[in-house]
Amino acid sequence: MSVARTVGWTVVAVVMMALAVPWFLWDSAGVAFGLPVWLWWHVGWMVLASVVFAVFARTDWGLGVEGVH
Amino acid sequence: MVVALAVGVVAYRLTDRSAEDYYLASRTLGTVVLLFTTFATLLSAFTFFGGPNLAFAAGPEWILVMGLMDGIIFAVLWYVLGYKQWLVGKRHGYVTLGEMLGDRFGSTPLRVLVAGVSLVWLFPYVMLQQKGAGQAIVGLTEGAVPFWVGAGGITLFMIAYVAVSGMRGVAWTDTLQGLFMLSLVWVAVAWILTAVGGAGEATAALAETNPEFLALGGGLYSPQWMLSTAISIAFGVTMFPQINQRFFAAGSKKVLKRTFALWPVLVLLLFVPAFMLGAWAAGLGVTVPEGSNVVPALLAQYTPTWFAALVIAGAMAAMMSSSDSMLLSGSSYLTRDVYRPLKRVFGEGEAAAEDAREALVARLGVVVFATLSFVASLYTPGTLVQIGDTAFSGFAQLTVPVALALYWQGTTRYGMYAGVGGTQVFYVLHVFPVVETLAGLVGASVALPTAYMGWTPGIVGILLGLVLTVGVSLVTSTAPEEDPAVYRVDGVDAD
Numbered sequence: 001m002s003v004a005r006t007v008g009w010t011v012v013a014v015v016m017m018a019l020a021v022p023w024f025l026w027d028s029a030g031v032a033f034g035l036p037v038w039l040w041w042h043v044g045w046m047v048l049a050s051v052v053f054a055v056f057a058r059t060d061w062g063l064g065v066e067g068v069h
Numbered sequence: 070m071v072v073a074l075a076v077g078v079v080a081y082r083l084t085d086r087s088a089e090d091y092y093l094a095s096r097t098l099g100t101v102v103l104l105f106t107t108f109a110t111l112l113s114a115f116t117f118f119g120g121p122n123l124a125f126a127a128g129p130e131w132i133l134v135m136g137l138m139d140g141i142i143f144a145v146l147w148y149v150l151g152y153k154q155w156l157v158g159k160r161h162g163y164v165t166l167g168e169m170l171g172d173r174f175g176s177t178p179l180r181v182l183v184a185g186v187s188l189v190w191l192f193p194y195v196m197l198q199q200k201g202a203g204q205a206i207v208g209l210t211e212g213a214v215p216f217w218v219g220a221g222g223i224t225l226f227m228i229a230y231v232a233v234s235g236m237r238g239v240a241w242t243d244t245l246q247g248l249f250m251l252s253l254v255w256v257a258v259a260w261i262l263t264a265v266g267g268a269g270e271a272t273a274a275l276a277e278t279n280p281e282f283l284a285l286g287g288g289l290y291s292p293q294w295m296l297s298t299a300i301s302i303a304f305g306v307t308m309f310p311q312i313n314q315r316f317f318a319a320g321s322k323k324v325l326k327r328t329f330a331l332w333p334v335l336v337l338l339l340f341v342p343a344f345m346l347g348a349w350a351a352g353l354g355v356t357v358p359e360g361s362n363v364v365p366a367l368l369a370q371y372t373p374t375w376f377a378a379l380v381i382a383g384a385m386a387a388m389m390s391s392s393d394s395m396l397l398s399g400s401s402y403l404t405r406d407v408y409r410p411l412k413r414v415f416g417e418g419e420a421a422a423e424d425a426r427e428a429l430v431a432r433l434g435v436v437v438f439a440t441l442s443f444v445a446s447l448y449t450p451g452t453l454v455q456i457g458d459t460a461f462s463g464f465a466q467l468t469v470p471v472a473l474a475l476y477w478q479g480t481t482r483y484g485m486y487a488g489v490g491g492t493q494v495f496y497v498l499h500v501f502p503v504v505e506t507l508a509g510l511v512g513a514s515v516a517l518p519t520a521y522m523g524w525t526p527g528i529v530g531i532l533l534g535l536v537l538t539v540g541v542s543l544v545t546s547t548a549p550e551e552d553p554a555v556y557r558v559d560g561v562d563a564d
Contacts, residue, residue, distance in 0.1 A: 013145050020137035021295060022285065029284035031276070034268030038285045039341070042133055046140050046337040053144060054330035061326055065153050066559055 100327040109243030113391040114201025117384040118362040119453030121347025125363040127289040128282035129348035140333035142303035151316040156558040158317040167406035174482040175550025184406030190463035199446040208365035224443040258342040275352030293523030301527035304468040305461030310398035400431040462527030466492035469534040478553040484542030492534040499526035
């Protein structure tokens with residue numbers, strides 16, 4: 001069902017944007033392996049974004065863009 | 070830079086002189102080239118000097134702002150706007166954004182307006198590159214070579230490059246320079262961290278001098294500011310002539326898909342080391358001379374002169390390639406969306422003579438534009454990030470009306486005039502002290518706010534664009550010359 005998939009991917013996109021900044025680590029100054037913890041979150045999140053985008057490109061590319069009349 | 074010139078000449082020999090080839094490399098760019106040419110347009114003074122300066126002054130959270138903006142929001146827009154534009158552009162043969170909109174709404178004024186707005190905001194961004202180059206030369210030579218030599222040198226170089234090469238040459242040099250700079254940034258990080266005893270030591274030093282830098286948020290970085298900046302830059306980047314035009318230049322759907330998926334990782338690889346250098350420099354007690362940048366100062370302190378010079382030369386070459394992408398796209402906006410419609414008003418000559426004249430306009434336009442921005446770079450105050458942010462937010466005002474035009478068939482010509490024109494007026498009034506000056510003339514003291522509950526005028530303008538475009542579209546009817554069906558595309562078109 002393409003409506004359900006569109007909604008699902010929209011939710012995924014919103015989550016990817018919303019948590020790109022680790023708001024729950026606000027004011028935290030913890031350091032791990034030489035870098036602030038929030039920076040490690042950023043590293044992981046960008047890698048995750050790449051994977052999510054690759055999955056989207058492979059499975060549902062075109063959703064919401066192609067054939068929208 | 071020498072390599073860049075050679076690539077330009079080869080590309081020149083491969084380029085036939087048609088506009089589609091000159092501006093879009095005949096829509097044939099492959100994954101690596103598209104990825105890096107888009108990436109390289111971001112490899113500008115804004116990234117190399119502005120970003121680290123900000124991290125040096127206010128902390129490394131700028132990495133998060135740029136990561137959110139570029140790695141995620143821009144990638145989503147790449148799909149939502151970029152892929153759609155690519156499909157539409159492929160079907161109808163569009164080369165510029167103004168052309169695409171003008172055709173759909175049957176409106177030459179809209180086309181001229183969009184191109185005009187784009188050229189206005191392109192100006193400060195080209196100027197930023199010249200300013201960055203001037204500062205880099207001053208920093209590298211410790212003031213022995215004056216600012217105008219660096220800024221002027223890059224101006225001449227970029228004019229020459231645009232004149233000979235076209236999109237193909239620009240895209241190829243972007244790829245080379247992108248790879249080269251990415252490697253150099255990592256070598257620089259390795260070198261400096263080795264010298265100070267590792268990332269742990271460097272971060273510990275930073276914790277001593279500026280403990281607030283390690284804590285997320287604080288100071289400049291409020292949630293509203295971070296989100297405002299990330300959103301307005303991401304929206305702005307999408308409407309940048311040189312980025313937007315790349316949406317039309319991809320070779321195939323596969324190329325767009327791969328670029329999309331690789332994008333966040335590339336962003337990560339560039340921004341983390343570049344901005345951490347700036348932040349670490351604060352802990353290492355690097356002093357930055359007035360009117361200079363932190364990266365050259367840091368390199369000068371911890372690496373041999375030849376390496377510092379290499380990085381600066383690489384950064385300048387990258388700024389140059391950003392700039393010539395901008396000038397190339399700018400010249401296509403100028404000739405196709407401004408000059409051609411004007412020509413129709415004043416009557417056309419014979420076809421062959423017209424082609425020659427158009428080519429002349431394109432090149433003259435580049436020379437005049439680059440020269441003016443060079444002159445402006447000598448006198449304009451403001452930091453690199455401030456100038457860049459102003460330009461990005463100006464472009465960002467276009468994004469919502471364009472998205473609505475692409476997806477909502479109820480959008481009307483008047484809705485677009487209101488959305489594009491209204492937001493520009495709103496934003497310009499906030500950037501330049503027009504209201505203050507006028508009020509001053511009648512003896513009143515009135516000023517527009519610099520923020521609305523912590524949100525920047527750029528963001529408020531984006532929302533205003535939504536309200537204006539939708540509102541005016543709803544109360545006006547479609548003009549007979551409009552064709553809402555133009556943007557209907559199927560995936561089949563892509564294959």
